[in-house]
Amino acid sequence: MVNDSNLGWLLLTNDDGIEALGIRLLVEMLNKRGHKVVVFAPSTNHSATGMRINLMTPLTWRFRDNLRDEWNITNQDNLHLIELDGSPCDTMIVSLDKGLEHILPGIVPRMVVSGVNLGPNMSQDSYHSGTMGAAREAGLYGMPAIASSLTSFEEEGMERAVEATVDVIEQALNVLPMNPENLRRPSVDISAPHVSRWPNIESSPAWQNDPEEALRNAFRHGELMLNLNTPPTWNGEYQITRLGMRWYRDAISFGSTTNDEKTATFTIGAASIDHTPVDKSDCDAVMENKSSISCLPTWPQTHPLALDDRLLTWSLESCEGKYPVWLQ
């Protein structure tokens, strides 16, 4: 149990769907430790859906508080469960753009957590992952966000990934205000020290006087997200990482149907994955049985709210403890 009697609300989503084991175990452990949680997750599995959104389509939601009885929940008042017939990004847009206020007036989330996903989200998975897509979407809406994944497609070891995730969540809450400062981006300050001045590359960047505070502000304002990957064989250590390199080879298999010779099917699913070693990369860290914590920019390069390459270098290379140094 954490000590703080007023922890604020965490907003949880995922891409495996509200009934998946990863989010269930995460909710159970957070609840046991006294956290208040709102789940606003897809009703069904949306793996590999990236940042897909549904536009101009009515999306149905339902309370799923019945899961409080099925799951191992100690403090029932500290948990609300809602499912949406939509994608992971839809759950963030709907909940953060006033849907949560509409359904549960007075509950304002302090941070977003997406996961724990069944399967790795490393390297270029960054683009295809629904788990990471939801966390990034929350960042676009000005929210601090963490994505978290178990690097196996088997459920064994999920408890360990949940432990690693809860540990980082509690560490992150230490640097966050009770009310999110930048939800729905009420004002946009492109002169904030943590934001890149690109295309200008200043010789003395504005973040230079206090890079730790710049990174904390980037996280608080949704410009920087955390991406965790924990192997089922987690040894209890963390490593601060960058994106690594993995290659899906021979991703396509061919099939054919007999009734029409011009119709056939393809199935995507890599025959093999090649790993190219990269120093301090997510892929390499999990191969050493560590939990990987990548600090990733939310916005794409050349966008005014993107982060300076050099600030990201500082973030990667200033790893003194188990967490990113700016979270300590």
Next chain:
Amino acid sequence: MVNDSNLGWLLLTNDDGIEALGIRLLVEMLNKRGHKVVVFAPSTNHSATGMRINLMTPLTWRFRDNLRDEWNITNQDNLHLIELDGSPCDTMIVSLDKGLEHILPGIVPRMVVSGVNLGPNMSQDSYHSGTMGAAREAGLYGMPAIASSLTSFEEEGMERAVEATVDVIEQALNVLPMNPENLRRPSVDISAPHVSRWPNIESSPAWQNDPEEALRNAFRHGELMLNLNTPPTWNGEYQITRLGMRWYRDAISFGSTTNDEKTATFTIGAASIDHTPVDKSDCDAVMENKSSISCLPTWPQTHPLALDDRLLTWSLESCEGKYPVWLQ
């Protein structure tokens, strides 16, 4: 008609589906000008699907050569049409990971073009756009790629956007070899001059001696893509741009169903879009009736194949003619 008798094959996709007006007009104009084109596009509309992919699901494809008769096609031998029951990214993974070789042996595409999309793809649309997602996926597979959009949701003006697109396609072909050098990334060279050395920020970057050649190689190898946005009121000018800032406000509307008081619906679709002016941005260029050409990195920041912030600055600021200077 272009002069070169051997232009190689262009691979086209989109997110509006194979029967959409934008891809039809693009195919018709390319065909009229002597280009050889393979369309490998989604069978139905997949707007806003981002980089969604379908894993471990059989995806059916069909020849759609019947469209050659419905459309205004002069050189029927120069056109193949295939539809896939999948997302825009699926069309790229399936076609580039040997599906095209399987269906049409001997046809190897020289470049990928995605579009022309009905609707703008600027600023953070970059993440949600299926049009841009397909071009980025082609880049991940080592292919030079262009995404192109009409900035209106009405079809009027599509001919102008197609003209702007064909012009840039023909300019880009000038710097491309007949056979793609890096299709499926047979070898990975992270010491190539165009690739960032991040987290090292060298005082004399490797691209410095010849930034134009570095940018051309980034495009040839799939590390840099072009993103076009053309307004229906296009004045015939181009501007080299960066991502700008636009904000979707009050994206959610609420509805309710009468048969169950705890079920209701949300619909995503912005009530208003706020524009924040940014110098040389895509959003600003199209407001001035120019066609916007953004040179965007394919890989995410902190990935070993990402591009140096400073090379992107050089690219933005070295705009001497109508096209990016490295395309001239």
